[in-house]
Amino acid sequence: MGKKVTIRDIAKESGVSTTTVSRLLNHVEGYCSKDTEQRVWAAIERLNYHPSKIARSLVTQKTNLIGVIFPDIYNSFFQDLFRGVEEYASRLGYQLILCNTDGNSKKERDYLLSLAENLTDGIIISTSNAKDDNTTIVDLHKKGFPIVTVERYGKELKDVPRILFANREAEEQVVDYLYRSGHRRIAYISGPSNAVNANRRQEGFRNGLSKNGLLVDDSLILTGDYKLESGQECMRRLLDEHGCGDRKKPDFTAVMAGNDLMAIGAVRAILERGLQIPDDISVIGCDGTMLADLIRPQIGTIRLGGIEMGKKAAEYLISEIKSEDTGEKKVIFQPQLHLDGRIKTIEE
């Protein structure tokens, strides 16, 4: 390959500064004489120069790129979120670049800084699925860099545009639903204790019990790590410790899990023991993944509305980029329960 022609080559060839070339390429007018202008365009043609997006963005300061940062490309909530951002932003001429952090704080910080350093016009960042470090986000926001967070928590984020999900309310509503369906003893498999949303979901479960006058029995609450195997393992323990009567039916009638994958693990453990779903135990996950709809027996789940959250995040971000609306930007998405026909009704 021949050496790539740069803006400096044009400047040298036409005897002007790189700034002049850059301004011309970006159609900033009245900066040099018509003569000079013609000389530069001639050099551009002679050297067969194609202006790079980077050189252009030095002047326009816009790239029309939006960055999306999330921890796990395998997680369908983040896939939906990305999808929603894309649907909204691509109609407005933005291109998206996506970065995957693996829940690693250093990677997250590095991507934030890379994307913010003029690569993108703004960033949408979701939770890291563990303890979030918000320092860099708050820094960038204070410097005026457009940024929107999704499902991240922390008082320090109060001025940053935010999209949240009502995690507590979601699990509370599931307990309400189970209570109305006649369930009185409900087990819970929680996500990892370092994940804020896992803790909020568990809180919601506990609140739901109390609200309905049910006993909070800690022996029915176990902690997994959001992975399938942990759900299976926790369910085995619950069945070991609470099995009784014929076919070792347990002394609870429903189990809720902090996400769908753990719920599917629970399904496996229940079927291993020859028990029926939902006849012996109703199973409810969270996240509304395709898996929850595909597996048989079907499990109950809670849809978060990732696509809608993504669209809203894009709307907030683009408004920040264009400095259109400087009001507070915060919205909490409400859960959509998918329980009908997936939960056993217990006659009293």
Add this chain to the structure above:
Amino acid sequence: MGKKVTIRDIAKESGVSTTTVSRLLNHVEGYCSKDTEQRVWAAIERLNYHPSKIARSLVTQKTNLIGVIFPDIYNSFFQDLFRGVEEYASRLGYQLILCNTDGNSKKERDYLLSLAENLTDGIIISTSNAKDDNTTIVDLHKKGFPIVTVERYGKELKDVPRILFANREAEEQVVDYLYRSGHRRIAYISGPSNAVNANRRQEGFRNGLSKNGLLVDDSLILTGDYKLESGQECMRRLLDEHGCGDRKKPDFTAVMAGNDLMAIGAVRAILERGLQIPDDISVIGCDGTMLADLIRPQIGTIRLGGIEMGKKAAEYLISEIKSEDTGEKKVIFQPQLHLDGRIKTIEE
């Protein structure tokens, strides 16, 4: 927010050209006097300037960013591919940016050009899941821009580094396996006819039949669109047209589908009719998705090795970026069959 301090402000403040500032920031030595150097550093400090990655890359021409372009973030093959690229490239200090094309040729072209215009050091691009247009790829490659393709076909790509999957051999091997297990009549649900890999898979199926001396019966070959519903619909038609005897058992004993999602659709249609898997019909998908392992009854599948393909793609690309190895770069990944215990053995 205060206006962002740029390289031009520093140049103005210290009375030198932007090029001089840029060279200093990039530690290009011997370009100006020590005096000038000190003046520039003082201005940088005074104005509290943080050099942007873009300004830096104007000189170094390296961004340490690798672009990955694929059509569908929901498809687990592409998730695996991305994962593999990331595992390999992040160890070597590269950051990844991912773009989703939706199989839209215009989006694909726009992303290619955006990423190639100095945003990234190189690009890994996978198939668009439909008829691929390779013009821009060949163009970029000819200009010397590092690019690697994954599962893209076309004579025009012969000089471009390529990672391929043995689609034909995969389906041929499944037919061999089914034949050895006693199956003699096998149905096939193909992916869409505009997708090169769908056609290759169907070819492999047909070759497999012929090779084993089995009749190719076109009434047993239907075409879906890689989505679950199309698999269910095709399977219903197969059962309608080929059902016979008690419980309407069909006159074939196995069905292969061009991907796992369509195979899962087929499972639904089979269960709807009260038939058993694999006792009445063995079901085999392709792609080795998590779904194929999670659903019950379990289906057979073929693992493509997306993670390994991603690692190899990253290895090729980084070698291109560093101009280390200029030899031909092409590798064809072989299928890994996951059929044991998922296929009925028919005694003769």
